[in-house]
Amino acid sequence: MRVLIIGGTSGIGLALALHYLQQGDEVAVCGRDLARLPAGLMEQHPRLQAFPLDISDRPALAQLVDQFAVPRLDLVVVAAGFYFNTRQHVLDAATTQRMLQTNISGLAHAFELAAAKMLAQQSGQLVAVSSIAGLLKDYPGASLYSATKRNVLGICESYRIALQPFGIAVTAIVPGYVDTEKLRVLNHGDASHKPFVQSEAQAVAHIAQAIQRREAVRVFPWQMRWLVGLLNRLPRRLLALRR
Template sequence: MFQSLQGRTAIVTGGSRGIGRGIAETFAAAGVNVVITGRSQVDVDAAVTALADAPGKVSGVAADVTSPDDCKKVVAAAVERHGGLDIVCANAGIFPSARLEDMTPEDLEEVLGVNFKGTVYIIQAALSALADSGHGRIVVTSSITGPFTGYPGWSHYGASKAAQLGFIRTAAMELAPKNITVNAVLPGNIMTEGLVEMGQDYMDQMTASVPAGRLGTVADIGNAALFFATEEAGYVTGQSLVVDGGQILPESQAAIAEQ
């Protein structure tokens, strides 16, 4: 059995919606005190209210991870509210579509700014507090898109997610002497508000490409992130875990039909 994480403190960026909210819910259910971030105060407040009955205390801070100062503010709030910080889930991410011939410098900077730079900034802001905890854990939400797969319109998104994996490998080496681990979860297609907004045809297409025969849930990702945060995962660092129902495995759609 895993040791309890009850009483530890986690930050979950982008925790007001989608996968981030699922991670926050999973951690709070395990007794972890969670500070969620989001750019919208309304969304942050709604998520905090929805998770109010969890064993762990859930609070929020409206913040933009593309701002190093905002990231410092989030860490300071977590330490002030709970006396320290043990876990950072660098989850905030966006996935606007832009085909290469239409992509503007602003499109590229926006995606890299949130998905990659935002990951670096929140981790940098938390380093001292994580080292003080003696068992710091960093969990990055990457994606199968970029590291393993591609999809038209998401070349900038895929690049940002692949960049996260390049980052964690060296970060894990640098932070190991401080007893801080750094790992990544790579979701496949997960049922979130963002996926629903892409339409039923897209969801049907993605479901058909998954050997497990279903889209993932936010709890599937939350459970994977929770594992990386445990004491038992203390000897795992610089690694990535694909959580996709087997989506990256088939050579073709015909391979799924042969099951």
């Protein structure tokens, strides 16, 4: 299988790349900074390719998809995402633009380009990593990040309906807190206090299983899904207070 992981140089994306490499698949990872890859990784895995890429750069993304999709493209995972803590900092124009370009338009371009290749071969699977924040209903003062992650789910649903008749699956991954390096940095080096936090290994097990089963949506852990469902039942004025 030929697997392209956009946002695969660290975190969940990299862990998922290692999973598919261990299965013997041909894997390409890309990200804005290839220096984030572990030292010696390329030498350890001859089936691994790495490309510098900013998902917001559509021409570069198109070139990468054209290059890797020969002779075919079986699986594309978009794990790239940009988070900004609007509870502690004020969004400026540049940061707002970056979040929109990474979380929404970049994903849309990746799906568009990959779908064209998969339609030509009448097979394949598209996967996008959203967030449990994307399941929260809109409310006064809700974060832009949550709004972009809701949009990820909408993009997945649209492509799933469009591509299903052609044998192409689309899977939305909706994780809660995962104990990645990025999450630890955002929490002063320790994310263990986060509710129902999962390890990278647990997250990869969920994601790989959802992909194998060609599921439409996989939300994990179940406790976070239950918690968000409870929050969505609260009056909007109370949700606004949670900021």
